[in-house]
Amino acid sequence: MSVFIGTFENKVDRKGRVSVPAPFRQILATSVFQGIIAFRYTTPNAMEACSLEFMERLDQGVSDFNLFSDEHDDLAFSIFADSHQLPFDGEGRVIMPAPLIEITGIDARAAFVGKGQTFQIWEPEALQRRKAEARIRTRDQKLTLRLRRDDGGGSQ
C-alpha cells in the first residue's frame, strides 16, 4: 500500500482531536515523522495533508527556483508558512489547528479523502456538495480517465 485511497468520516472530540483513518496511518507508518503535515492549497473549504517526506520533496522543488527569489518567497509562503505539523498521539489522532478549522468549517466531524500521494480533510457536508458538483461536471463533459505514462514524479 502506498497511495491514499477512499473516504473516511471520523468524529472530532471536544479537545479538537480526530483519528486519522487506520489505512492512512499505515501508509505513513514508515515516515520519520509520526504524524501528518496539513496545509492550505487552492481548494477552498478543504485542507491538504501529506507526509513530511512529501513536503521535503516539495521544498526541493521550490528550491529549484532561486532561493530568495520572489517566486520562491511566494510559494514558500503559500505552502510552508501556512502548514501545520500534526503529530499522532498514542491512538493515531491529531489535533485540528484553529486556522484550519476556520478555513474548512469543520465542527463535529471530519472527512478524510484519499488523493493518491496526498489526502484532503473536509467538513462532511461541504464534501458532499463538492462531490455532487464533480459528478455533474464529469457527466456533462464526458470526461474520461486517462492513465498517465508512468514516469515517477506526479505533481499534486
Place this chain on the structure above:
Amino acid sequence: MSVFIGTFENKVDRKGRVSVPAPFRQILATSVFQGIIAFRYTTPNAMEACSLEFMERLDQGVSDFNLFSDEHDDLAFSIFADSHQLPFDGEGRVIMPAPLIEITGIDARAAFVGKGQTFQIWEPEALQRRKAEARIRTRDQKLTLRLRRDDGGGSQ
C-alpha cells in the same frame, strides 16, 4: 524533522527576549551552535534566520541552489556583514538585536515563519499583509508546485 514548517507567534518581553518555537528548536538541536543566525536580506520588514550550518553552506556556495555564484562579494556584504549570531538562553529564547527590531518594526510580538530550510521573523501584522499578497500572486501567476523528479530516495 528537517524543514521549518508553520507559523508561530510569540511574545517579546521587556528585555527583548523571544522564545524560538519549540519545533524550530528541535530542528536546530543537532547544530554545533545552540542558537540561530539572523540576518537581513531583500525582504523588507522581515529578517531571515537559519542554522549556522546553513550559513556555512551559503558561504561555500555548495548549497543546492547554486546561489549568487557570480556575486559572492556582494553576498558577503549583504548577508554576512549584517548577520547576528543569537544564542539560546536556558529556556530557548533569543534576544532581538536592535538593528533587526528597527528593520522589522517588531514590538510586542514576533511571528516565526517556516520557509523550508530557513525561516523568517516578522512583525505579525506586516506578515499578514505579506501572506495575502503571496496568496494572490501565486494564484494569478498560476504558479504551481512541482515535485522534483524523484532522485531515488522516494519513500511513499
Place this chain on the structure above:
DNA sequence: TGTGCTCCCATTGACACCCATCAGATCCCA
C-alpha cells in the same frame, strides 16, 4: 556605581501520554 547581559527559578496553561470503554469485524468451534 550604574548599565546591560546571562543564568536561574517560579508560574501557568496547553497538550502529550496514559488508560478505559465501546463498536464492528473476524474467527473459532460446537
Place this chain on the structure above:
DNA sequence: TGGGATCTGATGGGTGTCAATGGGAGCACA
C-alpha cells in the same frame, strides 16, 4: 450456522509534563 471469544479501531477523559512567559540575582564592563 449461530453464538461467544478476540482483536482492532474509534472515542472519551484524567493527569503529568513541558513550552512559553515573567522576574530576580549575580557578574562583567564601563
